[in-house]
Amino acid sequence: MRDAVPLAELTTLRVGGPAVLAECTSTESLVATVRALDAAGIPVLLVAGGSNLLIADSGFAGVAVRIATTGVRIGADSVVAEAGANWDAVVAATVEAGFGGLECLSGIPGSAGATPVQNVGAYGVEVAALLRRVRLLDRASGEIRWAEPAELGFGYRTSVLKHSDAAMVLEVEFALRADGSSAPLGYRELAAALGADEGESRPAALVRAEVLRLRAGKGMVLDSGDHDTWSAGSFFTNPVIPDSRVDEVRAAIATHVGADVAVPTWAVAGGVKFSAGWLIERAGFAKGFPGADAPARLSTKHTLALTNRGAATAADIAALAREVREGVAERFRVHLEPEPVTVGLTL
Ligand SMILES: Cc1cc2nc3c(=O)[nH]c(=O)nc-3n(C[C@H](O)[C@H](O)[C@H](O)COP(=O)(O)OP(=O)(O)OC[C@H]3O[C@@H](n4cnc5c(N)ncnc54)[C@H](O)[C@@H]3O)c2cc1C
Structure with missing residues (x-):
């Protein structure tokens, strides 16, 4: 120690x-x-x-x-990774070995073991759909066992493992597609970039390359020379507004942004999901807010990432998060929830 x-x-x-x-x-x-x-x-x-x-x-x-464990084993139709294995290296190894399935989750920083914690997702795919099982240390009993995905209470960017000390992930096992094709493409921007329709597959290596290209354009691939990537990725989750409040939020948007504006939304069970990045930008927080001299700024590529320009403290990041959150609440009556886990501070 x-x-x-x-x-x-x-x-x-x-x-x-x-x-x-x-x-x-x-x-x-x-x-x-x-x-x-x-x-x-x-x-x-x-x-x-x-x-x-x-x-x-x-x-x-x-x-x-x-x-800081690193082990990865690729089998006939699955990959098993120790918790500390770098996630993108796991994805790359499966694609290089001729397997498909994980390619849409290319370029996401962090470890394999953390992917179930917040049900990591990107480009229309979530870990919950690909995970076969998870080896857990139950921290109350000290017991080690494999758990099924159904036990993990997966939701949008959450699971029973998030904000909890009950268990530690030791290993994860993901199902792979042996024919090397991607999972069906479920994200319009990605499918269009590949000349495919939603629901079609393409070779996993092609999809991985395109995902990495799209992510890099948004500052969502780590690059130590680019302060736009000194972040925790998306800082807020996309808010899900219950059906009973959707009209109120739409009215606030109409008042402040205009009645004819096209608002990006997705229907989900019990409500409507709005785009946090869109709401932040329309609430007056442009890319790069609050300006070049600030130690903590919104990414210059993506309003949803809060970034450290080199000298920021945690207090600076938290203050910026509060300002953005309050601005969005005031204008659109929408409460944004942080996606990263906060330790020793609250917003
Ligand atoms: C540039 C950038 C882009 C990102 N893009 C995405 C994206 O597209 N989609 C997405 O979902 N996320 C994204 N993220 C967020 C992040 O990469 C993921 O949440 C990732 O899975 C976190 O892994 P980590 O190993 O870094 O976890 P850490 O930050 O080390 O830990 C996160 C939380 O998980 C807990 N934890 C970590 N490992 C374990 C374990 N083995 N067992 C139990 N608990 C554990 C920690 O205690 C902590 O509470 C992005 C982040 C950045 C910086």
């Missing part, structure tokens, strides 16, 4: 104060370390790729356990 390690070094937002750090490079050491800390009643913060964490400048009063 190392004392007073700045957690900013472990997160893609590059903010976060100090903590004691235990780095675990094998599943055995990970299990032993977390079991021992839990038994001693010492608070544990699991950190893998650090790409979905906003940690306070005061740090974490406990032990940050870095999940």
